[in-house]
Amino acid sequence: MSSIRLKASFTAFNDSTPGIGVIANFKGKTVYQETLGLANCELRVPIQLDSVFNLASVSKPFTGMAILQLIERGELSATDKLTRFVPELKHYANEVSIYELVHHSAGFIDYNELLWQKARQHALHSDNAEVLSLLVQQDQPRFPPGSKFDYSNSNYVLLALIIERITGLSLRDYLKRYIFGVIGMENSTVFNEEQPVVPNRAYGYEPCGANWKCNYADTFATGTANVFSSLEDLKKWDDALYGNQLLGEVAKRAIFTPGLDSAGAPLTEYWGGYSYGWMIQERCGAKTIWHTGGDAGFRSIIVRFYEQQFSVILLCNSASLDWAETYAFIERLYGEFQPN
Template identity: 55%
Template structure:
């Protein structure tokens, strides 16, 4: 079966539009790749394996690794209370643990919802400091911590703040020293309120009939989003995840384990379980770790069929991405390169 992007998008992404970067990896080898469209439509710059995309919520797994590194080095415990590190929330969030944050079981309000209440269109330019201020102004949780799973960006902003306070450095510096550099990801960074220069940067777009609207940034919050990276760097990251350079094998097992509710049952929502920045679900009859992302005109998906050592990574700089087509593409790529196993 031949797979081409045209078969899934019918010419939506052309050499004159915003586009897509896609690879499939089998046993650390790139077995499929395709690059279509422009990283910058104003200047006609094409997308390549080196183009740097905003990967949205796929960023959460890097925060999860940072937290697990601190647990492994005994600077932090899963059952530590949030208010041990962020006492500003002690008036209503004194039962929340690190475990609850990492598994989306905290009961905190999502900061995007709070920004909408302030009439902040698209959460524009919100920083971690503003997110914390918004959460500090709340008086009660949405549900009892540990009673259920509800995806919430605030959880990973707070985990980022905890890393910064424990390590006395910015999240950007921590990630560079302890994850990006370790994996050889030379073109990957955290885009925060400093708004650093990003070489080879793609810009995000939204299609309105024949017109493109350009987004420059939606939010400056980190921990939950704003890792900027390339397909080539993510391939290096995918490779290193199988080893022990970022995390020892014992602590890494926690990534593969769904969160557990206070009553001992698994924490699930419609996308499956969740742990330290990864969705956990069966796809194509195989156990997978996966996540999607969407921010500022960008869309992304990263799926790891880890028992088969097969991964699919797709970055897109147009918000009109059709997710139904994406999921079919991921399935077809899996069956094409794993049909005889």
């Protein structure tokens, strides 16, 4: 039994505050699981393994998987131009490829910056249609496509639009049919402008003086955020990534291959690399793919030490999560189990 405890590791949370849930997965077996705090502070509902959190940017790997599935099925190519599917952007994005979207080298301004410029008057209505309308109003990219790495949420909204236009399915229906439903992620969905009822839903909070402020939602944009899922379901996702239920071995290699710029050089050295919704980096002396998320009072992270088949999944419903504490906690878990 592990000696590591959430209360000792995360000083901002207790049984009366928003909190954290964690699962560590080693070769398909849960070797650590713990929850702390409340999923709903108003009703004093504690966080459980099946509590459903907004994953924020940890949604991006699901979008990346959907794109790879379409590529594997021959419905899409990484070299295809964006405007084949989104002709509304032909006036300045004719050269942008799918490859550049998935690797954040397309040159699109982050739609959040455009919303801030509008004073976020319609923040709760920033669905994919509005994001596209904001991008259409631009007249040039921030830099030549493929020339450098620039993390932009707009890229993954555009990927969601491509998925929907190719398949005729909403992103929610696509993920349910080809990912969630395949591996039994029964408590997972995509939260969009339809605002579906989400059983076991956790709500996001941020400190407000001595109290907590509840955040309902910050955006309805999908592809980049708004996959809602639980610790239990994310363990199923982690397990499935080692097999071929979702994607064949050849296509899956792209997840572990850092993106290159138009000159063939690595796009980013800061993270080690980025590909199809995953950051690629060495941690604790081991290779990992990982991603963090932060939105509407939620914070999330999944770190996959894939050669050791050891992963840590952490979900939090407070904007006050300390990332330094979080990384130290993950390193302690890895050090305790020392998978090999």
